[in-house]
Amino acid sequence: MEILVILIPVSLFLGILGLGAFYWTLRRGMYSDPEGDSRRILNHEYDDAPKQDET
Amino acid sequence: MTAPLRPALSACPACNAVPAATATAAGAVADARILLSVPGVHCAACISTVERDLNRMPGVRSARLNLTLKRLSVAAAPEIDSDAVIARLAALGYEAHELDPGTLSMTETDRQGRDLLMRLGVAGFAMMNIMLLSVAVWSGAQDATRDMFHLISAAIAIPTIAFSGQPFFRNAFAALKARRLGMDVPISLAILLATSISLYETFNSGAHAYFDAAVMLTFFLLAGRYLDYRTRAVARSAAQELAALEVPRAVRLRDGAEETVPVAEIAVGDLVRVRPGGRMPVDGVVTAGTSEVDRALLTGETLPVFAGPDTIVSAGEVNLTGPLTLRVTAAGRDTSLHRMADLVATAESARTRYTSLADRAARAYAPVVHILALVSFTGWMWWTGGDVRLAINIAAAVLIITCPCALGLAVPAVVTAASGRLFRAGLLIKDGTALERLAQVDTVVFDKTGTLTLGTPELTNLGDHAPDTLAAAAALAGASSHPLALALAQATAAAGIEPAVVDALAEVPGYGVEGRLNGAPVRLGRAAWVGADAAETTATYLAIGGVTHVFRFADRLRPGAEQVVADLHRQGKSVWLISGDVPGAVADLAARLNIKDWQADALPQDKVAKVQTLASAGHHVLMVGDGLNDTAALRAAHVSISPASALDAARVASDMVLLGRDIAPIAGALQIAAQSTRRIKENFTISIVYNIVAVPIALLGFCTPLWAALAMSASSITVSLNALRLK
Numbered sequence: 004m005e006i007l008v009i010l011i012p013v014s015l016f017l018g019i020l021g022l023g024a025f026y027w028t029l030r031r032g033m034y035s036d037p038e039g040d041s042r043r044i045l046n047h048e049y050d051d052a053p054k055q056d057e058t
Numbered sequence: 059m060t061a062p063l064r065p066a067l068s069a070c071p072a073c074n075a076v077p078a079a080t081a082t083a084a085g086a087v088a089d090a091r092i093l094l095s096v097p098g099v100h101c102a103a104c105i106s107t108v109e110r111d112l113n114r115m116p117g118v119r120s121a122r123l124n125l126t127l128k129r130l131s132v133a134a135a136p137e138i139d140s141d142a143v144i145a146r147l148a149a150l151g152y153e154a155h156e157l158d159p160g161t162l163s164m165t166e167t168d169r170q171g172r173d174l175l176m177r178l179g180v181a182g183f184a185m186m187n188i189m190l191l192s193v194a195v196w197s198g199a200q201d202a203t204r205d206m207f208h209l210i211s212a213a214i215a216i217p218t219i220a221f222s223g224q225p226f227f228r229n230a231f232a233a234l235k236a237r238r239l240g241m242d243v244p245i246s247l248a249i250l251l252a253t254s255i256s257l258y259e260t261f262n263s264g265a266h267a268y269f270d271a272a273v274m275l276t277f278f279l280l281a282g283r284y285l286d287y288r289t290r291a292v293a294r295s296a297a298q299e300l301a302a303l304e305v306p307r308a309v310r311l312r313d314g315a316e317e318t319v320p321v322a323e324i325a326v327g328d329l330v331r332v333r334p335g336g337r338m339p340v341d342g343v344v345t346a347g348t349s350e351v352d353r354a355l356l357t358g359e360t361l362p363v364f365a366g367p368d369t370i371v372s373a374g375e376v377n378l379t380g381p382l383t384l385r386v387t388a389a390g391r392d393t394s395l396h397r398m399a400d401l402v403a404t405a406e407s408a409r410t411r412y413t414s415l416a417d418r419a420a421r422a423y424a425p426v427v428h429i430l431a432l433v434s435f436t437g438w439m440w441w442t443g444g445d446v447r448l449a450i451n452i453a454a455a456v457l458i459i460t461c462p463c464a465l466g467l468a469v470p471a472v473v474t475a476a477s478g479r480l481f482r483a484g485l486l487i488k489d490g491t492a493l494e495r496l497a498q499v500d501t502v503v504f505d506k507t508g509t510l511t512l513g514t515p516e517l518t519n520l521g522d523h524a525p526d527t528l529a530a531a532a533a534l535a536g537a538s539s540h541p542l543a544l545a546l547a548q549a550t551a552a553a554g555i556e557p558a559v560v561d562a563l564a565e566v567p568g569y570g571v572e573g574r575l576n577g578a579p580v581r582l583g584r585a586a587w588v589g590a591d592a593a594e595t596t597a598t599y600l601a602i603g604g605v606t607h608v609f610r611f612a613d614r615l616r617p618g619a620e621q622v623v624a625d626l627h628r629q630g631k632s633v634w635l636i637s638g639d640v641p642g643a644v645a646d647l648a649a650r651l652n653i654k655d656w657q658a659d660a661l662p663q664d665k666v667a668k669v670q671t672l673a674s675a676g677h678h679v680l681m682v683g684d685g686l687n688d689t690a691a692l693r694a695a696h697v698s699i700s701p702a703s704a705l706d707a708a709r710v711a712s713d714m715v716l717l718g719r720d721i722a723p724i725a726g727a728l729q730i731a732a733q734s735t736r737r738i739k740e741n742f743t744i745s746i747v748y749n750i751v752a753v754p755i756a757l758l759g760f761c762t763p764l765w766a767a768l769a770m771s772a773s774s775i776t777v778s779l780n781a782l783r784l785k
Binding site: 039 | 126187190191203
């Protein structure tokens with residue numbers, strides 16, 4: 004049972020990590036165009052050289 | 059992009075880039091941000107075609123297409139204007155409209171959505187962790203271990219509920235303050251009661267805690283809330299987009315010099331110039347120039363009307379052939395157009411509100427839930443002789459198990475699925491109850507000009523004329539921008555007729571075009587000016603050497619017009635055509651489309667009267683129209699649709715907006731509406747059946763948290779899956 008002392012914090016930490024990642028994607032506006040993003044996957048344009056931020 | 063350059067985030071990455079670009083270009087020229095609505099984009103190829111082409115366009119810094127909103131945002135050098143981009147898109151085959159970025163305050167609605175999504179994410183995270191701990195408890199954790207698990211659950215659940223439950227608590231509080239029992243009151247009560255009882259149980263080493271149920275309840279209800287929000291946000295942003303379609307600018311004459319100013323700055327008494335092809339920005343009296351004005355949007359007349367000095371024109375009319383100078387008699391909110399729009403808006407809000415299925419369900423449901431919980435509490439108090447702890451426990455179980463999750467998801471899930479499907483077909487729902495009302499429609503009333511037809515004429519009697527005549531006509535027509543001349547030039551060009559060589563071509567605004575063919579004068583234009591007898595239908599006249607020729611025109615059908623009428627007939631709906639145009643033109647169109655019931659020369663009040671007569675005969679009427687003359691009828695109908703090209707007033711009055719040019723989706727929309735109403739009713743049945751099964755179990759006190767959680771998830775998931783069947 005002592006293992007729980009490690010496992011529970013670990014699982015909570017991983018969960019919070021996921022939540023943080025979700026918050027980050029949300030702030031970056033990654034859910035603003037779900038339709039377009041799902042189609043953009045099919046686009047080979049930036050496969051070898053991803054588009055760079057211009058600024 | 060570096061962090062300090064990113065103060066305000068908005069939905070589109072290109073918009074994000076704008077402040078950054080402005081900041082880096084401080085001192086240098088600032089980029090212009092152009093927002094366009096491109097209703098025609100639909101696929102991966104569209105995205106790459108549009109973006110690649112625009113990024114190659116000189117002066118364009120970046121272009122990004124948002125497929126969800128069908129909106130293109132372009133950052134470009136200041137010398138690039140929207141017209142250039144629109145022309146470029148037209149060459150690619152996409153119709154585009156400029157949007158006014160000022161009117162689109164998309165960050166506000168966006169923040170709301172992001173807020174809901176964040177609460178949903180937090181609730182999801184907490185739900186999963188608490189569920190893990192709960193499974194450990196259910197599988198036999200005892201005494202100290204169980205208490206520890208419960209404590210950890212509490213530590214996760216309480217902040218989560220405090221954060222994620224806020225939308226419900228706020229609504230419930232507002233409802234209570236207004237002395238109402240909304241759906242949010244039982245929800246908040248269940249969440250709070252479950253949390254406090256669980257807390258009490260935890261500190262008293264009880265066997266059962268309801269943290270999992272409370273958090274799961276919050277999660278599923280937030281999911282419903284978010285779906286609901288998504289549907290409305292799409293509708294709202296598109297409605298804003300439509301309002302932003304007309305970028306209001308006018309050319310003011312000041313001391314003889316022209317200056318382009320926003321309409322808001324025009325005052326009564328100013329002189330305003332309206333170029334051919336432009337729309338009157340204000341009400342006014344013509345002081346100089348002759349031309350013809352197109353009043354089709356306001357009156358439904360297809361034929362242009364002559365305008366010269368002292369003619370009174372209204373905002374919204376289109377100037378066709380010559381430049382006009384107007385003395386402004388009313389501007390901005392005082393124009394006749396705006397006053398009409400305001401009237402309609404007022405009447406609209408006064409319309410007896412249709413109560414949606416969800417409202418009716420909630421009204422019946424909320425009191426029942428409270429009464430059931432109270433009954434179980436008093437019942438168990440009496441039965442156990444005053445065991446408050448047990449009684450409250452069971453009452454909470456009842457509140458949770460009657461959780462309106464399924465009910466809360468039933469309508470939003472279906473409406474989201476249906477409106478998504480309609481949006482892809484080119485129809486936008488503005489009003490939440492429109493779908494339910496559309497499902498009841500049995501009679502469809504169409505307006506003619508601008509609705510079933512595009513309002514652009516098409517030559518019908520090309521074969522009646524000799525090639526010489528056509529060649530002369532083609533040459534004259536090519537020199538004018540009058541819609542009839544354009545249609546004539548197009549028809550002759552399509553027939554492969556070489557225009558004759560005509561000298562001294564000159565357009566006489568308001569009358570027509572004249573010139574010299576082999577030394578003899580030729581004229582193309584109005585009957586009286588040419589010296590011909592006026593015909594019944596829309597026509598233009600040609601005079602060569604004393605002989606006159608008539609070119610007849612019919613209104614071009616909107617794409618899908620034939621199909622929509624045929625489809626509606628097949629669905630067993632009755633179809634009416636009511637127009638303000640002359641009987642000849644209306645009868646002709648009715649015959650072409652196989653519509654038996656039609657009415658011509660209808661004034662706006664005639665249209666309303668017709669709709670009301672049909673309604674009082676027990677029919678549910680769908681009105682489809684675009685003009686100011688249709689606005690009142692649109693309002694009077696059970697449900698209404700107007701094309702995106704319609705006037706503001708008509709769009710405000712209607713429940714749905716047709717985004718593309720094709721009118722055919724209307725027939726499909728009726729079917730989707732009927733289907734989705736069926737799904738909503740099925741979903742209600744599912745949640746009622748679930749309650750009938752689950753409530754007695756809870757009432758009798760057999761409900762463990764595990765069962766409550768399982769039953770609740772099962773009902774919510776069933777309802778969502780049922781909604782997805784619509785796709």
